[in-house]
Amino acid sequence: MLPASISDYRELARRRLPRMIFDYIDGGSYAEVTLARNVADMEAIALRQRVMKDMSRLSTAVTLFGEPMAMPLALAPVGMAGMYGRRGEVQAARAAKAAGVPFCLSTVGICPLEEVGQGAGTPPWFQLYMLKDRGYMRELLARAKDVGSRVLVFTVDLPVPGTRYRDVRSGLSSRAAGPGANVNRVWQGLTRPGWLWDVYLNGRPHVFGNVAKAVPQAKGFNDFWGWIGANFDRTVAWKEIDWVRESWDGPVVLKGVLDVEDAREAVRAGADGIVVSNHGGRQLDGVKSSIAALPRIADAVGGDLTVLMDGGVRSGLDILKALALGAKGVMIGRAWAYALGAGGQPMIERMLGTLRAELATAMILTGCTDVQHADKTLLDAAV
Amino acid sequence: MLPASISDYRELARRRLPRMIFDYIDGGSYAEVTLARNVADMEAIALRQRVMKDMSRLSTAVTLFGEPMAMPLALAPVGMAGMYGRRGEVQAARAAKAAGVPFCLSTVGICPLEEVGQGAGTPPWFQLYMLKDRGYMRELLARAKDVGSRVLVFTVDLPVPGTRYRDVRSGLSSRAAGPGANVNRVWQGLTRPGWLWDVYLNGRPHVFGNVAKAVPQAKGFNDFWGWIGANFDRTVAWKEIDWVRESWDGPVVLKGVLDVEDAREAVRAGADGIVVSNHGGRQLDGVKSSIAALPRIADAVGGDLTVLMDGGVRSGLDILKALALGAKGVMIGRAWAYALGAGGQPMIERMLGTLRAELATAMILTGCTDVQHADKTLLDAAV
Amino acid sequence: MLPASISDYRELARRRLPRMIFDYIDGGSYAEVTLARNVADMEAIALRQRVMKDMSRLSTAVTLFGEPMAMPLALAPVGMAGMYGRRGEVQAARAAKAAGVPFCLSTVGICPLEEVGQGAGTPPWFQLYMLKDRGYMRELLARAKDVGSRVLVFTVDLPVPGTRYRDVRSGLSSRAAGPGANVNRVWQGLTRPGWLWDVYLNGRPHVFGNVAKAVPQAKGFNDFWGWIGANFDRTVAWKEIDWVRESWDGPVVLKGVLDVEDAREAVRAGADGIVVSNHGGRQLDGVKSSIAALPRIADAVGGDLTVLMDGGVRSGLDILKALALGAKGVMIGRAWAYALGAGGQPMIERMLGTLRAELATAMILTGCTDVQHADKTLLDAAV
Amino acid sequence: MLPASISDYRELARRRLPRMIFDYIDGGSYAEVTLARNVADMEAIALRQRVMKDMSRLSTAVTLFGEPMAMPLALAPVGMAGMYGRRGEVQAARAAKAAGVPFCLSTVGICPLEEVGQGAGTPPWFQLYMLKDRGYMRELLARAKDVGSRVLVFTVDLPVPGTRYRDVRSGLSSRAAGPGANVNRVWQGLTRPGWLWDVYLNGRPHVFGNVAKAVPQAKGFNDFWGWIGANFDRTVAWKEIDWVRESWDGPVVLKGVLDVEDAREAVRAGADGIVVSNHGGRQLDGVKSSIAALPRIADAVGGDLTVLMDGGVRSGLDILKALALGAKGVMIGRAWAYALGAGGQPMIERMLGTLRAELATAMILTGCTDVQHADKTLLDAAV
Numbered sequence A, B, C, D: 001m002l003p004a005s006i007s008d009y010r011e012l013a014r015r016r017l018p019r020m021i022f023d024y025i026d027g028g029s030y031a032e033v034t035l036a037r038n039v040a041d042m043e044a045i046a047l048r049q050r051v052m053k054d055m056s057r058l059s060t061a062v063t064l065f066g067e068p069m070a071m072p073l074a075l076a077p078v079g080m081a082g083m084y085g086r087r088g089e090v091q092a093a094r095a096a097k098a099a100g101v102p103f104c105l106s107t108v109g110i111c112p113l114e115e116v117g118q119g120a121g122t123p124p125w126f127q128l129y130m131l132k133d134r135g136y137m138r139e140l141l142a143r144a145k146d147v148g149s150r151v152l153v154f155t156v157d158l159p160v161p162g163t164r165y166r167d168v169r170s171g172l173s174s175r176a177a178g179p180g181a182n183v184n185r186v187w188q189g190l191t192r193p194g195w196l197w198d199v200y201l202n203g204r205p206h207v208f209g210n211v212a213k214a215v216p217q218a219k220g221f222n223d224f225w226g227w228i229g230a231n232f233d234r235t236v237a238w239k240e241i242d243w244v245r246e247s248w249d250g251p252v253v254l255k256g257v258l259d260v261e262d263a264r265e266a267v268r269a270g271a272d273g274i275v276v277s278n279h280g281g282r283q284l285d286g287v288k289s290s291i292a293a294l295p296r297i298a299d300a301v302g303g304d305l306t307v308l309m310d311g312g313v314r315s316g317l318d319i320l321k322a323l324a325l326g327a328k329g330v331m332i333g334r335a336w337a338y339a340l341g342a343g344g345q346p347m348i349e350r351m352l353g354t355l356r357a358e359l360a361t362a363m364i365l366t367g368c369t370d371v372q373h374a375d376k377t378l379l380d381a382a383v
Ligand SMILES: Cc1cc2nc3c(=O)[nH]c(=O)nc-3n(C[C@H](O)[C@H](O)[C@H](O)COP(=O)(O)O)c2cc1C
Pocket: A024, A025, A026, A038, A076, A077, A078, A079, A106, A107, A108, A127, A155, A255, A277, A278, A279, A280, A281, A282, A310, A311, A312, A313, A331, A332, A333, A334, A335, A337
């Protein structure tokens, strides 16, 4: 199958990855209501078909946080990407560079900051989790600076991890031990020989690269998750932004703001940007979709900081919808995770090319010549 | 499979129980419209994701009817639980005690009041049906007092039993006799050897423990259902609360109020509490969901008596939704019935642990530090 | 399977009847949108659960058009019922009598008026189609009078038959001829040996009993349908009611009024009653459901004539919903057609018993002691 | 199976055509949201059932752009129809003539203008795409005039082709080359021997008849699509209508107007008509359905030019709905494409006969005697 849509990359990833890993990417928390809303609400938005407009000039380029980008999109931070493809974060960062968009490295990536920066030839954006061990955080931020990272994405919607039922069932998050669980894991691996060769045998080391030093005694993911789980800091409040500022002089973007009151707090706290996000439906299930939350937030704080959004972006048309509702750009999580699982860097490049072509087509057919001028007039009020 | 969600416990119960018993638990009355509404309406409610709040302190504890509870939840009265697991009511009462929440024993439980009180080491709440035989009712209430029960849950939505089509089809309620029906029953049992050993052979006596004395000649469930069916009293009106008060000096909670006018009557009649409930979609099909009925009722009488709700609670997130809409606590029926069928007391304990963890996570992610302060600000008005 | 719900009778009929006949009963016209609406809109209506009302007295009896009835329900006219069960109209009329409700014989029934009147021991209501051959109509009306029929149900929504796609596909209405079509029919019959014996071999003659004399040369259904199809009179307008009155001195009920303007015309034309109906979704597809049309019509003309409704009644709860929305009674079509196909008179009796029990239960649980006092207060305004 | 509904013709086409071709007809662009909306929104509209109106006279005839038509319907331009049936455009044009309705030939038809005009004995309407090569466009328009075409349908919603994911997957539009892709194509063909004989072997030449001269070196569809794809002109703006007028003195109809502002521009630009259309959900996915767009547009410009609509018309009832909402006529795309694939001209004739009969029945049952008087009173406001 030639993948045409994100759902095709998803299908290819499903065939290539061990079930446990695919489910980790694909799933959401609890009953996956918010995950479904992210997609359904995006789908329900109606673009306006306009005709007979001279579209000889067409620009998808933007500049966000001082960085010029080929289109208003960044690869969202995604944990353990090195388990979906060999040294996955490096492959993704290269694909992003080729497409002219930023790649954001997760705190819990497999490849460390240094490997990604070097491997891609461009420093990634860096995503930080609120951990109790402030010394470790400071050190991490310093490493990110050293690598050359400019933008810090500070994820605020995970003071405690939401439960993803699929991971409990698959045994990924339940830390199930004993022979039964192991047999199951081995079995899942053996039925995916492509992955076994590419990732399991040739994609090592399988450690959380950015955290490895802090957990020297770790023997496997359980140990890493254990350390991280025990280190999520649920006491972090708005004033901690000041603490972050002390260690970071570049732009700070708060990822995981879904409420207009929190967005206003983010302005007060001096953030440079926010990502309207519910963590891709992976944290508090039952909250509204990002796209539904976006308009009010963009109206309230769009003049004060840069508003991005993520969650449910599955095509270039979705990008235009988000821009029309007030976002300056979007992040994509699953889209690139699926593509990585489907076939590494080439698949991610193909996918990004498709998204950009779709965005351009959507602009032509709505009569929008410059992506920076996208606004509500591109949408149909009453559908 | 490691059960992660209530739907997993349901699936495990489906595999372990004879079809007839599973359907009795799982089904609702008539076309099961209200049963579906209970779950769908709960799912449609949107929590508000809040970030950057100091959640170092977190309390799920409440005191209801003078009883301190680890979380605002009680195990709802469920008939014939002793048929889902060996001496099921005792197992459930023990699990409830371990989790620090009350267990409410049904009039039509398999284990009698005395066995449950003794077996669990704590007296259960006791649920009463309106039966014509007032002498028997008085005697039952006296026994409950003797056992030490403090809270009386008086079920008012069953002056006549609604028809559950599944039970007619399975033969459970149709009192089908003759060799065909018996062969079918035996067959259903034989295909569930785990249940056969645990419940059928080792879980006897299979009588309605609380009613057994009143129907000494009963030879099987048909005789018990016959006696009870003939004894439901459809003439009971509000003034009968006075009659109950004569035999009961503890808190009286009316279970099955779904209408705001009836809720006001309950206040007038001097009830200590109500359970906003449609009997889990097992009585009048087509009535609205409990969660949809809750807000108006809580607004109207929440200041006058303790408002609980049940119906459709399938996760800790649902508990928080109910509290946010005005309930002081919830009851769960199917959730524990499934867990009992899935594996007895240990499974119920696991399930209750999950619900509490989910409640805590939901509180952290909505920025609610004390479950007693949950209110509408935790919800998103417009979804 | 013991049939519990109408859907169970449907399933039994599906197993017992040749596909072509089952589809004739089950299907609607065109895309079956209205058929689906009839059921879905009924399901969406919410009853109000009320508690603690003294329900010692309970009456489901009504008097319609001067006839006392055990419950406010009549068996709707249904064509060719003699093909679903041996002398089907007679069996149904007997079952109706046993249940204390009227049976309405269709113009295009298999059994003629005389056979039904004699066989059941009570004259049926008689349903008339608007046919061009007025002489034949007059004769028919005279026969109905002779048999003792009191109520004339004049069907006004079939000036031309709507297309039922299923009947075209099955070959029933397409008058497909040739060996292929016949082989298909024979095959359908052979796979249903019960029906073959009961209806095909022992249920003859298979003619349209009421029309037989007018089409003496008819050799099969195609000839009858041909004659009838060519005789539907699309010129009939309101003044024709006067013509009907000349030949009929009993109550005249217009079946198939779905629009409030037509309802007002019916009053002007002097009708005694109307049946709010879309012919069970078998005529103009895409029109609204009967239950959706009912309230406005009942408000407008309920004081001037007797308003009945049909379409989508699948339980006793549905009957109460229709009454609450202004109907004085309902008709059921498919419900009894399925039951007849499932097992003849005994099944229809069982089904009618169930409907009545369901109606009674619904009354008790909504606190309605007399079916004649059912009104909007039984419903929940906001669901 | 005797085809009764458009969905039946669809099913027959699915069985008869190679998957790749069926998917080309059946599919829409991107996630096919608009494709689904076209049908769902049409289905949701409620006709009004009226009774007792004298329907002796009934007319479905209209005159559009000076041409008398048996019913207000034209066959929409559809690309490559000669691949669904042998010389498909000629067969369709003949069927249209037999039914008394216009056939509109696509720029990218297989049969050229001359073959269609001659083969059908009537000149077709001609559909033009905006291509960069103005010389070629002028030549084409001259050929259309020579053939006798009167009405020019200028498609304005395709300045760039939307992506149809199905065509990418099937390889049709992805220009996949190499042995794998060819084997797949051959395989799809071999499994459809009827099509192989009728179209592949005996339906040649397989070129884009109207374009053939411009791409003399073309060896296959890929070359044609390549030329066309490179020639779509995205700079065309409203003033180009003047350019068209210079080469065409007959009526000019703009196809693909979905927005009321564009409709007003069309009036200003002097168009004779517009087709409210989203290209059958094949261009900008996510835009609203044509039927939803129609009323506002008809209100705004219905007095100034002739408003047609297409998209989602699947029955004669749908035609009446569109007329009731302000269209003077409809076009059908997939309906005739399916019928052609199902069995050529005879199937298209049968299908058109069905649509007309359905339209007539819908008129009788709504009490509409003349299709030209159809208006909003035929619809139910509140469903
Ligand atoms: C498999 C996976 C892992 C993720 N890991 C992280 C992470 O480590 N840090 C983070 O801030 N967000 C993480 N997210 C959330 C994404 O950054 C992003 O918010 C989300 O995926 C957007 O929704 P989408 O998947 O619908 O595009 C993860 C998402 C997925 C799907």
